[in-house]
Amino acid sequence: MSKYITRYGSMRLLGVLATRGEDAYARGDKVVVRTNRGLETGEVLCLATENAIKQMNKPSNGQIIRPMSADDDQELNRLKSQQQDYFQRSQKIVERHGLDMELAEVEKLFGGERLIIYFISEDRVDFRELVKELAAEFQMRIEMRQIGVRDEAKLLADYGDCGKPVCCNTHLMQMPPVSMKMAKLQKATLDPTKISGRCGRLKCCLRYEYDTYLSLQEELPRSGTEVITSSGRGKILNQEILSQQLLVELESGRRLMLHVSEILTTLDRKSPDYEQQVAEGERLLAQARADEIDLSIESTDPDESQASEAPKKKRRRRRRNRRGSGKRKDGSSESNSGAKKDNSGDAKSGSPEGSSTSNKNKKGRRRRRRRGGDNKPKQSSEGGSPS
Structure with missing residues (x-):
């Protein structure tokens, strides 16, 4: 004989129900059960393990009669x-x-x-x-x-503002009270129309992450606490619980958002050891600044700086080579221009070889004009060629 956790009734009650003989059921199977209320239908959720029974609040007992048939559905x-x-x-x-x-x-x-x-x-x-x-x-x-009104929502409600079925009608086995304090801690809007569920009360989901917020808040100093940070001495104005950050106003009036790890120490003016706390905080601050200086010195290594400048020198040499190659191109253009003059003279003389070379020179001039590099060689050839 096996036992299964079964959900039954309009109020979605849970019970630990035993089977007849060695019958086995899977999750989601529709069954006919007998409970302390009478004969009704239910749905198998899981095996009744010890851990599952501990999570239930006073489960009822009963028996699974049989799987639902087509006649039972009708x-x-x-x-x-x-x-x-x-x-x-x-x-x-x-x-x-x-x-x-x-x-x-x-x-x-x-x-x-x-x-x-x-x-x-x-x-x-x-x-x-x-x-x-x-x-x-x-x-x-x-x-x-x-x-109550929350039970009414469990009976009649369908979907919540999130677009999913309401929690009280799906997986919630208990509905503990929800307070406005939970909404304030999570910095949710305090507009009742936005944080109220279908029942008109505060949404049950405000309680889901409340314990997590409480545990994270314990790791942060409270607002108004005087602290010494890596950036100086200041006072905490606000907390960001999930990101573990604090809004701190320094003595200079500057406001910074710092991680909790950047808080060196907290100060309590009402404590008799206040002066010792201040001295310890100043010592930690000086040590933190000294560590920053050491890191900056290590980052400026002369070997690394020379290695970083080496590529720049190579680039300069390449540029000079390009300029020199440009001059050489101009020199070649001078010789070409001289050859073109000779060829043009041959063309005037009427030889066919001169006409063919003149046509080639015209095509070359057109290409140079399109590239925009024809003006400079002309000037250099005019200035350097003999009259």
């Missing part, structure tokens, strides 16, 4: 369709009795032996006469259960 759908009719008829009877209560939901068990009516009321309600009339109306056992 019967369950029929019961759900009847619940709306039961709700309307119950609402009329409540109004006739004039009771100060608001119906939230009506649940009929799978076996049909019990009808559970969930209602909301700020005060205690004497519904003994109401129960008698409801039992005569529906011919079954009536159970009245008073719930």
Whole structure:
């Protein structure tokens, strides 16, 4: 015989239910169970291990009868369709009795032996006469259960502001109170319309990271504490808990955002050892500044500086070579220009060789003009060539 943690009922109750014989079930299997309320349907979550049972708050006991069949699905759908009719008829009877209560939901068990009516009321309600009339109306056992607004959201709510199903209707087994102090510590907006859930109360998710914020806050000095930092003496103005940073105002009036590791020591003016704290802080500050100087000296190594200047000298030589090569190109252009003059003279003489060379010279001139390098060689050839 195995035991499984099973969820059942409209309130998504949890129970440790045993199987019949050696039946085995997987997560998500739909089953018919018998609990202390009666015969109903449920969903298998996991094996009932010792660790899983410890996380549950007073789980109920019962038995898994069988897996749900196609006929069971049809019967369950029929019961759900009847619940709306039961709700309307119950609402009329409540109004006739004039009771100060608001119906939230009506649940009929799978076996049909019990009808559970969930209602909301700020005060205690004497519904003994109401129960008698409801039992005569529906011919079954009536159970009245008073719930709060958070339980109403668990019954009726669908999705939260985050776009996911509400936590109280999915994975929460307990709903502990949530205070405004939790929102202030996490620096959430204090606008009630933005931090309230479907139930109208503060969102349950404000509690999820509260313990983490508390543990991280213990590692930071409080706001208003006088400190000595690596940048000097100052006072803490604000805390950034998650990033472990502090907004510090120095004696000069300058404000810095420093990591908690940059705080050398804290000072307490009310302590009798205040002068010793100041002396120790000044010693740590002087040591930190000396370490910074040593690091700066090590970073300026002469061998490294010479190695870094070596490529610059090579670049200068390359540029000079390029300039020299440009002069040599100009010299070659001078010889070419002289040759062109001779060729032009040959062209005037009417030889075919001169005409072919003149055509080539014209093409070369056009190319040089397009490149923009034809003017300088002309000037040098005119200045250096004999008249």
